[in-house]
Amino acid sequence: MRQRRFETDREYAEKLDREDPLRSFRSRFHIPTDTIYLDGNSLGLLSHDTERTLHRVLGEWRTLGIRGWLEGTPPWFYFAERLGETAAGLVGALPEEVVATGTTTLNIHALVGTLYRPEGGRTKILAGALDFPTDIYALKSQIELRGLDSTDHLVLVPSSDGRLIDEETIVSLMTDEIALILLPSVLYRSGQLLDIGRLTGEARRRGICIGFDCSHSVGAVPHRFDDDDVDFAVWCSYKYLNGGPGSPAFLYLNKRHFGREPALAGWFGYVKERQFDMSLEFEHARSAGGWQISSPSILGSTAVEGALNLIIEAGLENIRSKSLAMTSYLIHLVDSMLTGAPYGFSIGTPREPGRRGGHVALERGSEAMRINEALKARGVIPDFRPPNIIRIAPVALYNTYGEVWQLVHHLREIIDGKEYERFSGERGLIP
Numbered sequence: 001m002r003q004r005r006f007e008t009d010r011e012y013a014e015k016l017d018r019e020d021p022l023r024s025f026r027s028r029f030h031i032p033t034d035t036i037y038l039d040g041n042s043l044g045l046l047s048h049d050t051e052r053t054l055h056r057v058l059g060e061w062r063t064l065g066i067r068g069w070l071e072g073t074p075p076w077f078y079f080a081e082r083l084g085e086t087a088a089g090l091v092g093a094l095p096e097e098v099v100a101t102g103t104t105t106l107n108i109h110a111l112v113g114t115l116y117r118p119e120g121g122r123t124k125i126l127a128g129a130l131d132f133p134t135d136i137y138a139l140k141s142q143i144e145l146r147g148l149d150s151t152d153h154l155v156l157v158p159s160s161d162g163r164l165i166d167e168e169t170i171v172s173l174m175t176d177e178i179a180l181i182l183l184p185s186v187l188y189r190s191g192q193l194l195d196i197g198r199l200t201g202e203a204r205r206r207g208i209c210i211g212f213d214c215s216h217s218v219g220a221v222p223h224r225f226d227d228d229d230v231d232f233a234v235w236c237s238y239k240y241l242n243g244g245p246g247s248p249a250f251l252y253l254n255k256r257h258f259g260r261e262p263a264l265a266g267w268f269g270y271v272k273e274r275q276f277d278m279s280l281e282f283e284h285a286r287s288a289g290g291w292q293i294s295s296p297s298i299l300g301s302t303a304v305e306g307a308l309n310l311i312i313e314a315g316l317e318n319i320r321s322k323s324l325a326m327t328s329y330l331i332h333l334v335d336s337m338l339t340g341a342p343y344g345f346s347i348g349t350p351r352e353p354g355r356r357g358g359h360v361a362l363e364r365g366s367e368a369m370r371i372n373e374a375l376k377a378r379g380v381i382p383d384f385r386p387p388n389i390i391r392i393a394p395v396a397l398y399n400t401y402g403e404v405w406q407l408v409h410h411l412r413e414i415i416d417g418k419e420y421e422r423f424s425g426e427r428g429l430i431p
């Protein structure tokens with residue numbers, strides 16, 4: 001993307017909003033009253049479209065009862081596969097390589113359980129020291145389930161600055177002891193986007209199975225899993241996909257693995273035409289659907305359906321380009337107005353657009369947590385991640401450049417008036 005030059009005045013933000021090709025999408029969402037919502041990387045907002053699809057399925061349940069499994073539109077029985085087909089377009093996969101199912105963590109268990117084959121000298125798993133904790137918990141338990149010791153079988157790529165992971169270092173740790181790699185597409189704190197294509201090429205050349213947790217990228221960043229030849233991937237639906245709290249996650253499994261036996265078998269992974277034969281011999285579908293375990297949550301899946309359709313209507317490439325323009329604009333405003341005394345903010349996210357996901361990490365040497373509290377008291381919703389990061393996610397579908405401008409001015413006023421001193425600095429249960 002061409003480096004843009006931005007101005008710092010409010011009129012300029014308004015001009016960017018007027019010229020925004022996605023500006024009409026904001027009114028399709030419920031924006032919480034008097035709120036500047038910048039936390040779509042944790043929980044995306046509800047759209048009117050999603051509300052409508054939910055009402056549709058409630059109506060089906062009301063009028064059809066059990067018949068909804070085959071007579072719903074689409075039939076509930078095929079819902080998870082249908083959603084997978086829709087989502088496949090966002091990640092560059094074949095329709096049968098993606099299914100909506102389970103949760104991110106459960107899907108890690110299902111896929112790592114299947115693909116992690118410690119053999120001979122190749123017994124270890126490689127992940128990142130800055131990964132989202134649940135990924136590490138899941139990997140450790142997968143190692144322990146094999147009767148191996150996770151303290152020496154889980155290798156974590158170190159970070160030299162606590163923000164970024166160096167791709168060279170990752171590659172240098174792809175030794176012949178490594179059986180499987182799981183990495184995030186985007187690091188949840190700093191927002192660094194890893195080069196999936198390059199890392200996958202290096203891993204596959206060494207005979208290592210590689211997968212990605214794309215919870216912080218799908219819906220904000222396009223992927224090309226098949227072109228890159230990734231082995232597997234997982235992602236949740238409630239961040240940039242706006243699928244609703246706790247809605248079903250997704251899994252991608254490259255078709256070369258369809259013949260493997262699912263490690264966590266369950267009746268919804270059965271070949272669909274014969275699932276209701278109720279045989280005691282498990283026969284899994286030769287598609288990502290084979291890795292489902294249980295009945296899909298139709299209510300949750302319906303929320304995901306409405307949200308996905310909106311993203312596809314807007315176009316993921318358009319979303320990515322507005323998202324990058326907004327984060328570049330935010331970085332420019334922070335550089336111009338929030339560095340130096342007394343403001344003291346800095347950017348913890350890579351400045352090259354191609355190395356960024358959808359959010360920006362604002363760092364400050366001290367008081368970041370109380371400043372985050374002061375922002376929330378002013379109706380600005382970011383989130384805080386210890387030790388000193390305020391994450392800001394301007395979401396292309398519903399945030400404006402004007403809101404980014406206002407955020408920066410709120411921060412200046414909070415520092416100018418030492419407003420943060422009024423807050424306790426004790427971390428809430430969910431910061």
Ligand SMILES: *Cc1c(COP(=O)(O)O)cnc(C)c1O
Binds near residue numbers: 188213215216236
């Ligand atoms: C949000 C997120 C998850 C969430 O896991 P669930 O099992 O769906 O609760 C997992 N991994 C990463 C990297 C995330 O960002």
